[in-house]
Amino acid sequence: MKKTILVLLLCVLPLFCYAEYPVTGHAQVSGDGKVAAASVNPDATTIAMNVVKRGGNAVDAAIAIAFALGVVDPHNSGIGGGCFILVRLADGRVIAIDGREMAPAAAHRDMFVQDGKANPELSRTGALAIGVPGSVLALHKLQREGGKLNFSDVILPAAELAEKGFAVSPLVADRMVSTAKELQKFPATAAIYLDKSQQPFAANTIITNQDLAHTYRELARLGPDYFYRGDFARKTAEWMKKNNGLVTRDDFANYQIKLREPIVSQFAGYTLYGFPPPSSGGIHVAQILNILENFDLHKTTSSERYHLMAEAMKFAFADRAHWLGDSDFVKVPLSLTDKTYAKKIARQIQLDKAVNNAVHGDPDLDIPHLMNKHTTHIAAADLEGNWVAITSTINTTFGSKVVIPGTGVVMNNQMDDFSAQAGAANAFGLVGSDANAIAAKKRPLSSMSPTIVFKDNQPVMTLGAAGGPTIISQVVQNLLYTLEFNMPAEIAIKQPRIHEQWSPDLLFVEPTMHEQVRNALVQKGHEVKLWPNMGFSQIIQLRDGKLVPVAEPRVIK
Incomplete structure (x- = not known):
């Protein structure tokens, strides 16, 4: 009762208010308290903890989650897509691995x-929308840099899950319904x-993916060469040729990950490491x-604070x-x-x-696409000093x-993240200029924002998030509340x-x-639009020497 009264007071007084979301089972700490992981799916996080029991560290746990999510959360991510990986390794190195398509x-x-x-x-939709996937090579690089186990050790648990069967989560069932016709x-x-009647499966139905299990087992046996130079590349190229696609075996063979210099910034006495272009997140x-930080946020009311955040977002998205x-193709001013x-x-x-903003979005914009949750974020950490942030996606x-x-x-369908035409909005309502125009072997701009925070080195x-362009705003708000x-x-x-993303000039609020x-x-002039929720975040925090993993409570159960 006292807690309820306190929450109500916080809402009425111009301070803070939060929703009473139920606790999820997607964040776990190992039995000895030395490794923590958080993801969008409890089966994936459980697989990570089992990998830890077999001697794995946070790096192994994060990779195991990534492969497991390709099974149980296939609408969001998987090896047919790309990822950005930001990792602080136990030896002190901070590495940004660009596995973007x-x-x-x-x-x-x-x-x-x-x-x-x-x-x-x-x-x-279809063959032309597909870019060359980068997740497999990026995850393999991460494994070699900081994992304790073999690459096969972190893949095979997910292969077994795909083979034996897994329950369709309510979230995946919902996405099956929305995309069934496609x-x-x-x-x-x-x-x-x-199903056999060409209808989406109901939530909690047990299904399998035998072909994915076989693909994973071949990856475990042969490594990335199977994907980029072997049977997977051959099958993909053959399908592309029959369906008027552009991706070839040479495109797979020529794909390379990029090691990027992280974006380093300071806020509230902390040092933040973010991901550089082709991510816009960092x-x-x-x-x-x-x-x-140019405003005294502690002296503002809730409405003033949200207003300031919205205005800052507006200028940043402009x-x-x-x-x-892609900074390999255009000069991005780090200033x-x-x-x-x-x-x-x-x-x-x-x-x-x-x-007032004189530039407005496309009046034909499909607003429901804006905050649909495509993409996923994985957080993992251990007391040896490995801290991992992976944001992975197959786009919509x-x-x-x-x-x-x-x-x-x-x-x-990552080709949609390019600017197909200057000023034309993509599926998330984001517009772009020539800087993000399509070009051969170029990587499209992204909002993925894996972030690692340091105090006294x-x-x-x-932390990180999923949810299209709301990834940036989620990470900002999580950092603001925890650090400031x-x-x-x-x-x-x-x-x-x-x-608020400048175009369309709307302020989305939960x-x-x-x-x-x-x-x-x-009253301050914002065109406010209610939105059910603004995406899914994952966070791991070190408090009093203990790892505290926090998974998104807004996930559909």
């Missing part, structure tokens, strides 16, 4: 333009994710926090649209994270009024909707979230935000 060599700037206008269907177009996909998480792209630049932006922000729900026959692997938190306001991660993650606060934001 790559455009095929035959890709060209106007490949999705028909009759002078970008055709979004071509970049989102899944029906591809026989190999429908054979796995639809730059804009730092930029937004830099803008916010910069994203103009400047960001975007400069604190002097942030002060210049902060001077344009008023506490009582939203900045079930990616391109294509499963390459005989592989069981859902292929990405020691790691104290790893000293909230425990399990409280910070429950705070009502907002998201319904758990108090109505009084929402009304105040409207």
Whole structure:
């Protein structure tokens, strides 16, 4: 009763309010307390803990989760997609592994333009939507750099799960329903994710993916060569040729991971490591926090604080649209994270009024795509000093909707993350410029934001999120509440979230935000739109020498 009264008071008073989400089973600590992991699915996290019992560390646990999620959470991620990996290893090294998908060599700037206008269907469904996947090579690199076990040790548990059967989670069942008509177009996909009547499976139905189990076992036996130079590449290239796709065996053979320099910034006495381009996450998480530190947030009301966050996001996403792209192809100004630049932006922000923006999004924009949860984040840490943040994706729900026959692997539709045409919105409503135009062997811009936080040169938190462009805003808010306001991660993650991405110029808010606060934001000039929830975060925090893993409580049970 006292707790309920306290929560109500916090809502009424201009401080903080959080929703009473149920505790999830997706965050676990090993029996000896030395390793922690958090993911979107309890089966995947349990597999990670079993790997730890066999002598694995946080690196092994994170990789095991990644392969398991390809089985039980196939609409979000898997080896048919890409990932960004940020890891602080026990020896003190911080490595950023870019496993982002790559455009095929035959890709060209106007490949999705028909009759002078970008055709979004071509970049989102079917063969042309698919980029060369990078997750397998990136996870293998991570294993070699910091894992204790063999690569096969972290793959085979997921192969066994796919082979013996797994329950369709309510979340996956929901996504099957929303994409059933598209899944029906591809026989190999429908054979796995639809029943004999071509209808989606009900939640908790036990299904198998025998082809994926075989693919995993071959990966365990032969390593990445099976995927990039062997049978998987051959099967994919043959299917592409029959279906007017562009990806070839040479594209697979020529794929390379990239080791990037992390984006390093300072906030509230902490040092933040973020992921650099082709991620926009590291730059804009730092930029937004830099803008916010120009205001005394402890003296603001809830509505003022949310307003300031929204305005900072607005300016950052405007910069994203103009400047960001694959830094191997375009010059991305790292001065975007400069604190002097942030002060210049902060001077344009008023506490009582939203900045008018003359540039609006496409009026034909499909708003429901904006915050659908495509992508997943994995957090893992151990007391030896390994801290892992992996954000993995196949882009939109079930990616391109294509499963390459005989592989069981859902292929990405990452080509939609390019700017098919300057000013044209992608599936998430994000617009871009020539910096993110399609080019052969280029990597599309991403919002994935794996982040590791340090205090006095020691790691104290790893975090990231899923949810398209809301990844950036989720990570910002989680960092703001934990670092600036000293909230425990399990409280910070429950705070009502907002998201503003400049185009469309709307302020998305969760319904758990108090109505009084929402009304105040409207009075300041924001066009407020309620959204059920703003994505899924995973956090691990070091507190009092103990690892505290926190999984997203908003996940559909």
